[in-house]
Amino acid sequence: MSQEFSFAFKKTLPIMTGFLFLGLTYGIYMNQLGFNFLFPTLMALTIFGGSIEFVIANALLKPFNPWLILFLTLVINSRHLFYGLSMLEKYKATGWRKLYLIFGMCDESFSINFATNVPKTVDRQGFYFYVTLLNHFYWVLGAFLGGISGSFITFRIKGIDFVLVALFLVLFISQYQVKANRLVALLGVMVGLFALFVFGAQFFLPLALLLMVIILWFAYRREKQHELNE
Amino acid sequence: MSLTNEIMTISIAAIATFATRFLPFIVFSGKKETPPFIVYLGERLPPAILGILVVYCYKSQLLQPSQETLFALVAGTMTIAIQFWRNNMLLSIFVGTLIYVFFGYIF
Numbered sequence: 001m002s003q004e005f006s007f008a009f010k011k012t013l014p015i016m017t018g019f020l021f022l023g024l025t026y027g028i029y030m031n032q033l034g035f036n037f038l039f040p041t042l043m044a045l046t047i048f049g050g051s052i053e054f055v056i057a058n059a060l061l062k063p064f065n066p067w068l069i070l071f072l073t074l075v076i077n078s079r080h081l082f083y084g085l086s087m088l089e090k091y092k093a094t095g096w097r098k099l100y101l102i103f104g105m106c107d108e109s110f111s112i113n114f115a116t117n118v119p120k121t122v123d124r125q126g127f128y129f130y131v132t133l134l135n136h137f138y139w140v141l142g143a144f145l146g147g148i149s150g151s152f153i154t155f156r157i158k159g160i161d162f163v164l165v166a167l168f169l170v171l172f173i174s175q176y177q178v179k180a181n182r183l184v185a186l187l188g189v190m191v192g193l194f195a196l197f198v199f200g201a202q203f204f205l206p207l208a209l210l211l212m213v214i215i216l217w218f219a220y221r222r223e224k225q226h227e228l229n230e
Numbered sequence: 231m232s233l234t235n236e237i238m239t240i241s242i243a244a245i246a247t248f249a250t251r252f253l254p255f256i257v258f259s260g261k262k263e264t265p266p267f268i269v270y271l272g273e274r275l276p277p278a279i280l281g282i283l284v285v286y287c288y289k290s291q292l293l294q295p296s297q298e299t300l301f302a303l304v305a306g307t308m309t310i311a312i313q314f315w316r317n318n319m320l321l322s323i324f325v326g327t328l329i330y331v332f333f334g335y336i337f
Contacts, residue, residue, distance in 0.1 A: 043243075069239050070242055074249075087272075162326065162330040162331070166309045168280065175280050188278030196292060204286075209282060216271060
């Protein structure tokens with residue numbers, strides 16, 4: 001196995017645990033709504049975005065409403081716009097892999113690929129690719145297993161989905177430990193909390209991100225001003 | 231819903247999801263120079279995004295405080311503490327999750 005693959009595999013171990021578990025939950029959920037296993041499997045493969053797939057599963061039981069689906073998907077997934085802005089540079093010279101890296105840019109792949117300091121001996125592009133591919137694979141596999149087994153799987157450890165919370169915490173700390181990022185990382189938490197309690201759970205994520213961009217715009221303007229004054 | 235409509239629903243969701251991921255790369259394609267503010271965002275925004283995602287992980291527990299909230303906060307604090315102490319991501323995540331699962335079983 002290539003070095004890129006083994007490094008990516010090691011970095012995605014927590015995601016393997018989390019995605020298999022959540023994917024399983026999602027597959028079982030769709031199975032119990034009465035869908036054939038192909039539905040969760042193919043949806044995991046083509047949409048590849050956790051929360052929206054649960055929403056679509058429910059929408060499939062209601063009358064056909066393409067505009068509502070479009071609207072919900074765009075709102076729930078608008079956070080990806082901000083990931084894309086952040087990865088413009090890193091994904092620049094990735095060649096044929098680029099389209100797939102963008103397609104597979106879920107919260108976890110984005111966070112790992114952004115926050116990992118790839119060693120010099122490991123090819124960065126290859127690493128990004130395997131992280132994305134492995135995460136995609138874990139999610140599809142979980143959804144498939146859940147969809148095919150339905151409620152037959154009784155072996156489920158309660159609370160194991162905390163791995164994903166722990167993952168984001170650790171990635172957050174890795175940013176916090178970089179001195180230049182410390183302030184803005186903490187600001188993110190504060191803006192997130194503010195948005196959560198003001199706007200509520202449904203739409204807080206895109207609104208918090210938007211608020212953060214506005215704050216950074218003012219910070220940017222001030223920095224420019226300082227440069228001009230000097 | 232007919233099978234055709236089901237396939238259409240799933241396709242719309244798949245294409246719209248891809249669009250949200252792809253749009254920035256089209257708007258700021260390599261041909262023109264990326265505006266300086268966008269470059270600035272690319273450096274400054276991700277740490278903030280991770281902060282916001284941490285809040286996202288805790289959203290339901292924060293909005294409806296319960297015993298679970300306390301477990302999640304303690305397990306999260308332990309995860310962070312172990313990360314500062316040993317600087318080993320897999321270890322911190324593993325122990326943090328173990329603590330959370332353990333709480334769920336004993337209480």
